[in-house]
Amino acid sequence: METLEPILAKHPFLKGLEPRHLKILVGCASNVRFNAGHFLFHEGEEANEFYMIREGKVAVQIQGGERGPIIVQTVGEGEVLGWSWLIPPYRWRFDASALELTRAIALDGKCLRMKSEEDHDLGYELLKRFAGIIVERLEAARLQLLDVYKSRP
Amino acid sequence: MEDEEDMIANPMLTHSYVVKRVQQETYDTFTIELEPKNKAQAFSFAPGQFNMLYVFGVGEVPISICGDPSKPETLLHTTRAVGTVTNALRKLRRGDLVGVRGPFGTSWPVEEAKGHDVVIVTGGIGLPPLRPSLYQLLSKKQEYGKLVLLYGARTPEDIVYGQEIEQWRKRSDIAVDVTVDRATGQWRGNVGVVTTLIPKASFDPADTIAMIVGPEIMMRFTIAELQRRGLRDESIYISMERNMKCGLGFCGHCQFGPFFVCKDGPVFRYDRVKPFFGKGEI
Amino acid sequence: MGRSLQVGDKVVLERQHLQQLLDVLSKRGYRILGPTVRDQAIMYDEVRSLEDLPAGWTDEQNAGTYRLKKRADNALFGYVVGPHSWKKFLLQPEVRLWQAKSDETGLKTVESKEETPRSAFIGVRSCELHAMAVQDKVFMAGEYVDQFYKSRRENLFVVAANCVQAGGTCFCTSMNTGPKATFGFDLAMTEVISTGRHYFVAEAGTEIGVAVLGEVTHREASEEEKAVADSAVDTCSRQMGKTLNTAQIKELLYRNYENPRWEDAASRCLTCGNCTMVCPTCFCTTVEDYTDLSGQLAERRRRMDVCFTMDFSYIHGGSIRYSPKARYRQWVTHKLATWIDQFGVSGCVGCGRCITWCPVAIDITEEARAIRESELSHKSAT
Numbered sequence: 022m023e024t025l026e027p028i029l030a031k032h033p034f035l036k037g038l039e040p041r042h043l044k045i046l047v048g049c050a051s052n053v054r055f056n057a058g059h060f061l062f063h064e065g066e067e068a069n070e071f072y073m074i075r076e077g078k079v080a081v082q083i084q085g086g087e088r089g090p091i092i093v094q095t096v097g098e099g100e101v102l103g104w105s106w107l108i109p110p111y112r113w114r115f116d117a118s119a120l121e122l123t124r125a126i127a128l129d130g131k132c133l134r135m136k137s138e139e140d141h142d143l144g145y146e147l148l149k150r151f152a153g154i155i156v157e158r159l160e161a162a163r164l165q166l167l168d169v170y171k172s173r174p
Numbered sequence: 175m176e177d178e179e180d181m182i183a184n185p186m187l188t189h190s191y192v193v194k195r196v197q198q199e200t201y202d203t204f205t206i207e208l209e210p211k212n213k214a215q216a217f218s219f220a221p222g223q224f225n226m227l228y229v230f231g232v233g234e235v236p237i238s239i240c241g242d243p244s245k246p247e248t249l250l251h252t253t254r255a256v257g258t259v260t261n262a263l264r265k266l267r268r269g270d271l272v273g274v275r276g277p278f279g280t281s282w283p284v285e286e287a288k289g290h291d292v293v294i295v296t297g298g299i300g301l302p303p304l305r306p307s308l309y310q311l312l313s314k315k316q317e318y319g320k321l322v323l324l325y326g327a328r329t330p331e332d333i334v335y336g337q338e339i340e341q342w343r344k345r346s347d348i349a350v351d352v353t354v355d356r357a358t359g360q361w362r363g364n365v366g367v368v369t370t371l372i373p374k375a376s377f378d379p380a381d382t383i384a385m386i387v388g389p390e391i392m393m394r395f396t397i398a399e400l401q402r403r404g405l406r407d408e409s410i411y412i413s414m415e416r417n418m419k420c421g422l423g424f425c426g427h428c429q430f431g432p433f434f435v436c437k438d439g440p441v442f443r444y445d446r447v448k449p450f451f452g453k454g455e456i
Numbered sequence: 457m458g459r460s461l462q463v464g465d466k467v468v469l470e471r472q473h474l475q476q477l478l479d480v481l482s483k484r485g486y487r488i489l490g491p492t493v494r495d496q497a498i499m500y501d502e503v504r505s506l507e508d509l510p511a512g513w514t515d516e517q518n519a520g521t522y523r524l525k526k527r528a529d530n531a532l533f534g535y536v537v538g539p540h541s542w543k544k545f546l547l548q549p550e551v552r553l554w555q556a557k558s559d560e561t562g563l564k565t566v567e568s569k570e571e572t573p574r575s576a577f578i579g580v581r582s583c584e585l586h587a588m589a590v591q592d593k594v595f596m597a598g599e600y601v602d603q604f605y606k607s608r609r610e611n612l613f614v615v616a617a618n619c620v621q622a623g624g625t626c627f628c629t630s631m632n633t634g635p636k637a638t639f640g641f642d643l644a645m646t647e648v649i650s651t652g653r654h655y656f657v658a659e660a661g662t663e664i665g666v667a668v669l670g671e672v673t674h675r676e677a678s679e680e681e682k683a684v685a686d687s688a689v690d691t692c693s694r695q696m697g698k699t700l701n702t703a704q705i706k707e708l709l710y711r712n713y714e715n716p717r718w719e720d721a722a723s724r725c726l727t728c729g730n731c732t733m734v735c736p737t738c739f740c741t742t743v744e745d746y747t748d749l750s751g752q753l754a755e756r757r758r759r760m761d762v763c764f765t766m767d768f769s770y771i772h773g774g775s776i777r778y779s780p781k782a783r784y785r786q787w788v789t790h791k792l793a794t795w796i797d798q799f800g801v802s803g804c805v806g807c808g809r810c811i812t813w814c815p816v817a818i819d820i821t822e823e824a825r826a827i828r829e830s831e832l833s834h835k836s837a838t
Contacts (some may be wrong), residue, residue, distance in 0.1 A: 080365065092357045092365040099374065120362050160395075164367040165355045169389040170298030170328040172202050172254055172772075185600050186553045186743070186756060190563040231747030231754040256772050271563050390748050416776065419743040422600040425761070426740035427768060429790065432797035437599065449703050453713050455782035 025050045025126060032073055032126075034101050034150060042143045045136055049129040055085050055119035056080075061102070062113045068105035069131040074098055090116065093165075094119025096156070104151050106130025185422055188228045193266045199252060203299060204300050205240070207428060208249040208272055216246035217274075218283030221306030222413060222441040226421045227251060228273030229262040236418045236436075238303035239277060243310060250276070252302035252334065278421040280441045282307040282413055287383040291319035291435040293375065295396050297326040297368050300350060300387030301334050303413055303440075306451050312324030312348065319382075321348040321374050326368025326392070330355050330361045348377060368392065379404030387413040394452050397444060407445035414439045415448070431456055461666050464659055466682050467674040474532070475506050476672040477615070477643075479691040481576045484668070486613055489545060490578030491538070496524055498538030500545070501816065503578055510535060517624040517808065518697070519612075520817030529649050533579055536623035537807050541736030542577055542584055543591060546608050553743070553756040565644070576613035582634030583626075583805040585616060587736035589640055594739050595798045604758075616641035620648075620688035622695040625808025627821060630700040633805045635692045646685035657685035660745075694715065698808060700822045701828060702792075705802075708828055709793035713785070717826050722781035724816050729762035731787065731810035731820075737803045740768075763787055788820060788824060 026047045029035055035043065053072070055061055061072065061079060072079075078097045082090040093115070096102045096163070105113050137144030191208040198204050204404030206227075210217060219239050228234040235257070257266045266272065284307055292311055296304050298385045311321055323342060327333045333352065353364035364371065368388075383398050386393050393412050400410060412416040416428040416435040428435040431444070431450030450456050461467070469477070482486055482504070490503035493510045503509060515535040516523045527534050530696030580588075592609065595602040610752040616637035619626075628634030637644045642665035645656040657677050658768045660666040677685075732738040742761040747754045761768065769776040777783045804820070811819045 072259075078362075078364070089360075092361060095363075095365045096372070098362070136375055161367050164369065164391070164395055167391055168328065168355065169391045170326075170332060170355070173255060184554065184603060187565055188556075188563075228745070230556070230563060231745065231751060233745045234743070235823075254772075271558075273563065356521075375619070411659075415771055416772050419741070423598055424595065424600070424602055424739070425742060426763065427742070427761075429794070432794035434798070449710060455777045455779060456713065456786075 025052065027077045028075070028126065029073075035153075036071060038146055039142075042140075042146055043060045045140070046128060046133070047144060049132045049136075050126050051129075053125050053127045054125050055123045055125075057119055059119050061117040061119065061123075061125075062111055066113050068103065068111045070127045070129055071101060071103035071106055072125040072127055074100050074102060075124045075126065077125075079117050079123055080118040080120050083115055090118075094122065094161075100123055101154055103130075103152075104155060106134070107151060109150070111169060177317075184310050185275070188226070188234070188275050188422065190271050191274045193268055193270045193272060194248065195268060196264060196266055196291040197366040200332055202256070203252060203332075203334055205252040206249055206263055207275065208251075208264065209247060210249075213247075217249050217277075218246050219243060219277035219306075219382070221284060222281040222303060223277035223279045224303075224420070224440065225249075225251065225274050225276035225278070227259075227263065229259055229266070230271065230273070232262045233259040234275075235259045235263075235271070236278075236421060238413075238440075240302035240305045243306050244314045245314065252299070256439055259370035261321060275421060278436055280437075280439055282385055282441055283383060283443075287311070288314075289319070291322070291377040293322045293324070293377050293382055293384045293400070295324045295372070295384065295386045295400075296387075297388035297392045298332065299334065300389075300392075300413075301325055303387050303423060304385060305335065308342075312342075312345075314414070315347045320377050322350060322377050323350045324368055324375060325350070325352045326371070326388075327352070327354050327416075328356070330357055330363070335400065351375065367395070367400040369395045372396070372403060382409060384410045385412075386410065390451075395426045407448060408443060410442055412444055412447070412451070413441050461660065461670050462667055463661060463663065464678040466657055466659050467669065467699065468673050468677045468681055469656045469658050469672060471532070471656070473673040474656065477668070478503065478505060478578075480668055480671045481613060487573045488575035488576045491533070491535070493553040494706045497522060498524070498540075500538075500540040500542065500577075506561070509533075509579070514621075515623065517812045518817075519625065519811050520821045521624075522812050531615040531647055531649055532543040532786050533645075533647050534621065536619060536626060537581055537584070537623075537809060539703065539734045539809065539813055540546065541631075541807075542580065542588060542733065543736055543739070545575060545577075546588065546612075547591065547595075547739060547741075547760065548604070548607055548608075551604050551758045553758055556754045556756075558752055558754065560606050565795040572607045572611075574611045574613075575608070576615065578615045579617040580614050580637075581617060581619055581807070582637040583628045583631075583807040584638055584736055585614070585640040586633040586805045587633075587807070590737045590799065590801055590803065591739055592715065593801065597799075614641045614643070615670070616661075618644060618685075618689045619692050620695060622692050623808055623812075624697040625811040625819075626696050626806065627698040627700050627808060628806040629693050629696050630698075630702060630821075631802060631804055631806035636689050641665070646689060648681070648684055648688065650684065655681070655682055667822065680817055697706055698806075698811065698819070700713070700804070700806065700824055702820045706793040706796045708824075708831070709789050710782060712827050712831070713789070714783065715827050715830060717823065717830060718785045720822055720826075721818060722779065722784050724818055725764075725780055726816060727780050727783055728815060729764040730813045730815060731818075732762045732764065733760070734807060734809040734813045735791075736807060736809070737791075763790075788823060791820070792824065803836045 080092045081094040082092045195207040224238045237251040240252045255261045418428045419425040421436045423434045423437045492501045496684045512530045514527045595605040608672045619635040641661045645658040740761045791803040
C-alpha cells in the first residue's frame with residue numbers, strides 16, 4: 022500500500038522537516054475526504070486533529086448570524102486548517118464545512134501532542150510552522166477588521 | 175464655443191457629452207455611459223486615465239475611465255454614489271448632458287508589460303480603473319505571458335462587474351480569483367482578504383508586472399505580499415487618489431509628496447513613490 | 457547724455473522728478489499699483505501720485521509682530537514688505553473661469569472675456585521678483601498654461617526698488633533672492649538720501665524700460681552716486697533679520713517626515729493659514745461651481761485656497777491630512793522641499809511674511825533649524 026510519506030514530504034508546510042520527524046507525522050496521518058456540505062468539525066468539539074488540504078475548499082464559519090452561518094475564511098489546496106489541537110482546552114472555536122468535494126490529510130493531534138512532549142525537537146518544529154500560520158491569519162484577520170472597502174459617504 | 179482651441183485656451187472649460195445609459199452595478203455603485211454630442215468627435219484615452227465629470231450647476235468630480243480604449247464611441251465611468259455630484263450623476267437619464275474634461279493623468283504600463291506575466295490585484299471599486307488595461311491585455315494576449323486577475327470585495331454583494339468576471343474566469347488565457355472579506359452561507363467562493371490569493375497565484379515573480387488599485391491599506395499589504403513572492407519595486411504599479419479640483423496641476427490639492435496625482439499620476443511606479451507611500455498623512 | 461539711453465545704463469532721478477515716472481506710465485495706459493499706507497500697514501493699492509506712497513514710514517517686523525513707525529527722513533521706499541504680495545493682482549483672490557447657460561439645445565458655455573488692465577507695479581522688491589518668477593513656473597511652464605495669469609503677467613511694467621535696509625524677518629540672502637534686483641524688471645531704482653539730497657539711482661532692464669525712462673528727467677549717474685547706492689544695498693544684505701541654511705534642505709526634510717518637531721510646531725500652530733495668504737508664492741486655489749436661482753445659468757469660479765483647512769485634502773469620508781501636524785508639515789515641506797522637485801526652484805523667497813504674520817510667531821527658519829539640529833544631536837548621541 023502506498024504510504025502518505027511522499028505526499029507529506031512534498032507539502033510546503035513540512036518543508037525542511039527531518040526525515041525522522043516526517044516518519045512520526047506519517048505514522049499519525051490518514052487520508053480523508055469530505056463531500057460538499059459536510060462538516061470537518063463543529064464549534065465546541067474536542068480538537069484532536071489538523072488538516073493539510075490537498076484539494077477543494079473548506080469554509081471556516083460561525084453560527085448565530087442573522088442570516089445563517091457567517092464565513093470568516095476559506096482554506097484551500099496547499100493550506101493548513103486547524104490549530105486548536107495545539108493549545109488547551111483543545112476545543113474547536115469555529116465550524117469547518119466543505120464548500121466542495123475536499124480531500125485532505127488528517128493528522129492525529131492528540132498523538133502528535135504526546136510525541137512532542139517526548140521529542141521536544143519535533144514539538145519545536147511543529148510550533149515554529151504553526152506560529153507562522155497563526156501570524157499570517159492574524160494579519161489577514163486584522164485587514165478584514167479594517168473593512169477597507171467600506172463606503173464612507 | 176466648445177472646440178479644441180477653446181479647450182487649449184481655457185482647460186477649465188467643459189465639453190458636453192450626452193448620457194446614453196446609467197446602470198446600477200451594486201447597491202451603491204453605478205456606471206454612466208456617455209457619447210459625444212458631435213458623433214464625429216471620438217474620445218481617445220489610455221488605460222488608467224481619468225476625466226473630470228461635471229453636472230450642470232452641481233459640481234465636478236474626477237472619475238477613472240473604465241471602458242475599452244479601442245471603442246472610443248462610448249465613454250464609460252463607474253463610480254460609487256457617495257457625494258453631491260456622484261449622486262446627481264446617478265440620477266441622470268438618457269439624453270441628459272454631462273460636462274467632460276480630460277483625459278488626464280498617466281496610464282498603466284500595458285506596453286512595457288509585453289513579454290512579461292501580468293498580475294492585476296484590485297479591491298472594491300478598484301476594478302473599474304483597471305478594466306481598460308484588461309481589455310487591452312486580453313485583446314493582445316499572445317504578446318504577454320501569464321495573466322492573473324485577483325479581486326477582493328467587501329461582501330459578494332459588493333462585487334463590481336460580476337458577470338464580466340465570470341466570463342473572464344471561463345477563459346483559458348487568464349487566471350481569475352475572487353475573494354470577499356465576509357460572506358453569508360450562500361457564497362461558495364473564497365473568503366479572506368485579497369492578499370491571501372497572492373501566494374497561490376501562478377506567475378513568475380522574476381518576470382512579472384503588477385498593477386494594483388484599491389484603498390491604500392490594501393495596496394500596502396498587497397505590495398508586501400508581492401515582494402514576499404519576489405517582485406521588485408520597479409515591477410509594481412499603483413494608482414493613487416487625492417482631492418482634485420482642476421486636473422491641471424494648478425490648484426495644488428492633489429499633491430502627494432512632490433507628486434501631483436493629476437499629472438504625475440494617478441498611475442505611479444511604486445519604487446518612485448516609495449518614500450512617501452505608507453507614511454501617514456502625506 | 458552722450459549716446460542714447462540703453463539697458464543697464466545707470467542714471468539719476470531726483471525725488472521731485474519721480475512724479476513724471478507715474479505720469480508717463482499713466483499716459484501709456486497703465487494702472488499703477490504700489491505701496492500705500494492703509495490699516496496701519498504697507499498695502500499694495502492704486503497709486504496716482506507720489507503722495508500716495510508711504511513717504512517717511514518704515515516697518516518694524518519680527519515673528520508675530522508688525523508695526524509702522526515714522527522715519528526721521530522722508531524716504532518713499534523706506535520699508536520692506538507688508539501682508540500683500542503681487543499675487544493679489546496676478547493670481548487674484550477670485551476669478552470667474554466661465555459661465556454656462558442651459559437651455560433646450562443643451563449646455564452652452566460663455567467664455568469669460570474680461571478686459572485685462574495693463575498694470576504697472578511700483579516698488580517691487582527683489583524677493584518679489586523671484587516670487588513672480590516662481591509663480592511663472594507654476595502657471596506658464598507646464599503642459600497647461602493658465603491664461604488668466606498669463607494675460608496679466610504679460611504687458612506688466614515692473615519698477616523694482618532695491619532694498620537699502622533689511623526687515624526684521626527678512627532672509628533673502630539665505631535664499632539667493634536679493635536684496636539687489638537682478639532680473640525681471642523694466643526699471644530698478646535704489647533710493648539714496650544723503651545730506652541735502654534725495655535721489656534715485658535707476659537703470660532700465662528692458663527696451664520698454666528704456667523708453668519710459670527716456671521720458672523722465674534724468675542724467676547719467678556719477679561713479680560716486682553709483683557707489684553710494686551699491687553700498688547701501690550691500691549694507692542691507694548684511695542686516696538680514698533671519699537666516700535659513702538651505703544646504704541639502706530638500707533631502708533634510710524628506711528624511712524628517714516623522715521628526716517630533718512637527719508635533720511641537722503643531723501644538724502652537726492654529727492652522728489659521730495666514731502664512732499661505734501672505735506668502736507670495738503660495739498658489740493653491742479651489743474651484744467652486746455656482747448656479748443662479750433659476751438654475752439656467754451656471755458659473756465656475758476659482759478662489760485662492762489654504763492647505764491648512766480640514767477639508768483641503770478631503771476624499772470620500774475623510775481627509776488625508778487629518779491632523780494639524782500633517783497640515784503644518786505639508787506647508788513647510790512643500791515650500792522648502794517638494795517645490796524643488798516640482799518646479800526646479802525653492803518655493804521660499806525669504807521675504808519673511810509668514811514669520812511676521814503668524815499670530816503665534818512660528819518662524820519657518822527656526823523650525824528648519826530645529827529639524828536640522830535634531831539630526832546633529834542624534835549623530836552625537838550614537
